[in-house]
Amino acid sequence: MLLSLDTTDTRPLHEQVAGAVRRAIAEGECAPGDRLPSARDLSAALDVNVNTVLRALRGLRDEGLLEFRRGRGVTVAEGARPHSGLQIRVRELVAEAARLGYSRTDLIDMIRGMP
């Protein structure tokens, strides 16, 4: 699998790492059931602190994209691919809304108000 970080990105690093993994899943770089490289390997290859990587992975587990299994390491969850695609679009929507001056509450209201 190919992971990439944008070095000019100003978001917190753990979000960037989570975003890179999410994108990799959405683009089919890794299939459900595949084992992710260890946090240590990810941290070394991406030149990011290992705790930052772990924080990103825990976040993705909470989103339901990853599964932590004892003895098998971190694997991609079943059905993670469409899920990650949706997550990416939601994040893009929130970012775009913030750029235009809308808060998350405004966005929620807009979605609620949709027919």
Add this chain to the structure above:
Amino acid sequence: MRDTTVAVRTTAVVWTVGVTAVLAGMPLMVRERLPDPLATHWGSGSRVPDGSMPLWAASLFPALIWLVTAGLTLGVLLRGRSTPHHPWTAATLLPTGIVLAGAQAALVRANLDRADWHEARQPTGWIVAILVAAVVAGVGAWFVTTRRSADTAAAGAHASGAPALDFPDGRRVAWFSRTANPWLRLVAAVTGLVAVGVLVAVVGGLADPGGLWAAFAGCAVASLSCALFSSVQAQVSERGLEVSFGPLGWPVRRWAPGDIDAARAEVRGPAQVGGWGYRVSGLGTTVMLRAGECLVIRPRGRRTDFAVSVDDAERGAALLNAVRAGR
């Protein structure tokens, strides 16, 4: 390339047939001057023979050994698709043929013009000369064929152009790939179980320790090495290539971008590199866990390649080339 393949195969077949003819035919051609049975075995240090064989057996037996050895080696050589990257076929066929044919010649010479096989004397000088010749031929064949295949591999790398991955500036890119071979894992588990069983039997006093320690050591080493090479992880990043083995990710081999001359992807099979696991052959070092795509690098200042069988090797090689080019 095609012509070389045909030439290599023809040479191997002609050598096989020729040695068979010498082995079987030599005693028969001079059978008028040989006793029947022939002296075929001498005790170590004694000049008097202690074993004999009928003439027909002495001519057929070595030929059969040769045909089985050569048949197995040739089978691999002839089945291989196009490129004859088989230095070990030459390194097997040449010395084995020399040893067998030389031994047969020494045997005939020792028995020649003797009335009875008990009179034949051990041809010690001949045996030493044959062994030396076989070792020299084997080493020579290995060097000649490995040098040639390393050159063709290098030529192939230049021909394919070894592309570099294109990614936007200001991006930190890392590539990961992993291969596991469940069969090696199974072998590791089974041999590990046998080792533990033997250890328990010896420690518990159920069995006589005698040769069992050797069995334990053998099984334990087999189990550990199979476990070590049952899976392999490769990663390419700005720090270069890192290949780690086994479930623990240890041992690790690392190459900084500056230590690599070129990277490419290539399809290789176990038959080309001499089996599964960590293989050193004419193609260089190959970590072979399954047939198929391999990431191949040429370390700086080396004449041979390092290859590891991982999926998606093409992009790994492309990223490595991009990193190398200072991206």
